[in-house]
Amino acid sequence: MEEFKRVSSLLTIEGVSKRIHGKLILRDIGTKESPFVIHDINRPNRIQGQTVAVVGASGSGKSTLFKLIAGIYPPTTGTIIIPDEEKNNGSFKEVEGGDIGFVQQSYPLSRNQTVQEMLHDAAKQGKIPKSERQHVVDSYLETWNLKDQRYLSKNQLSGGQKQRVAIIEQIICSHHFMIFDEPFSGLDVRNIDDVKNTFEKITTTSDLGTIIFSTHDIHLAVELADLIYVIGFEKEKGVCKPGGTVIKSFDLMEMGLAWKEYGAPHRELNAQIQKLIKDS
Ligand SMILES: Nc1ncnc2c1ncn2[C@@H]1O[C@H](COP(=O)(O)OP(=O)(O)O)[C@@H](O)[C@H]1O
Ligand SMILES: [Mg+2]
Known part of the structure; x- marks a missing residue:
């Protein structure tokens, strides 16, 4: 497995839920059992930012989660914490609008x-x-x-x-932190390569360069991401509980799949995630 170390946390989501007009859209994102934490990663002799994918069926709450992370509106419960760069003394703060770049689908x-x-x-x-x-x-x-x-x-x-x-x-x-909501949808092959190159540029020019993106294309998620969060609806006695939540996450660094050519183990993971989304 590739050598790497997890250093300080760059983003921590804790107990986040979001209700809009009384309807629960997101539930319990970032719990003890299922943490949502993005760390600064150190790899020997390399500048290594991170690429995080959020996947899930349409309507599961990905865009809403991104708006919370970008500080566009506040969570109903819970907190989203990032390093306080202005203080620059190792302290943390709740995210506010403008802290994290947000590239929406509609530009x-x-x-x-x-x-x-x-x-x-x-x-x-x-x-x-x-x-x-x-x-x-x-x-x-x-x-x-x-x-x-x-x-x-x-x-x-x-x-x-x-x-x-x-x-x-x-x-x-x-600067460092960027969210891309469905950056690949509706693009032709050449522009897909442009976006891939953009991701690479962002994550290889700064150790803190971090991308969170959503996609319907699980192949692209497995190919590009170091961490994948699958958002969906939990079932209780066969009935979906309200509010999208993280039903599973995959750490491709721990799995030895990050920073590698797409191969057989990636194909397997792709199939596993597609099944999870279909069943959720
Ligand atoms: N401003 C809003 N008012 C009411 N419902 C909303 C609003 N924004 C999102 N929703 C609802 O929240 C759910 C999740 O939407 P969204 O976050 O866009 O999901 P995704 O990006 O995964 O497709 C959907 O059922 C959507 O209708
Ligand atoms: Mg969306």
Whole structure:
């Protein structure tokens, strides 16, 4: 098995539930029996961020969970804790909007601004000093192949370009931690590779680079993730309990499946997860 060490925790979900208009949407995420903790991982001689997949049937609560993690709205019970980077003294705090980058499926980019203006705003939000902003924006436009689109606005961009702008916006303003809700759905093969490369870029440029993503494609989850959480509905005497919860998690690092080519053990895990989702 590949050598690795778990260091400090980067995100801890404890006893989280969410009720919307009286309806229980999520229940008991992060318990003693089924912890939801993402650790900083150290691998010898490597920069190693983490990729975490959340999978589950449509309507099981993945997007709702992501909105809680991104601090878009508060949990009904429980807490979501992250390191307090501003204090930088090893203390932790509850997550707030803006702490974690959130790339939604619809890329809600500003309608009136140019790409360059949007990225400047992101840099300002990300507290990048004014004198460095132009340089930071230029280098992202260059590496993400968007230099020619600098003066275009949302409606003038292709789907792939919109996605890249939305991703850069989040990377610039939130640094390490990124959530992607269904980043692969509706993409063609080339753009799927673009997103895979993005993931790799984020998790190989900083030890703290962490991605949480959801997908319907279990093959992609098993191929890309180091940790997989399966969300579904628990059954009691054959009846589904209300509220999506973690019905199973897989630590691919412990299983010796992380950071490897997709092979027979990955195929087996894929089949096991598909069955879990079908039965939940
Ligand atoms: N703002 C809301 N108001 C009422 N119901 C909601 C709201 N957001 C989500 N839901 C419900 O919560 C459940 C989970 O939705 P969602 O988190 O989008 O699941 P997933 O992303 O796994 O498909 C669904 O039944 C959905 O209808
Ligand atoms: Mg969703």
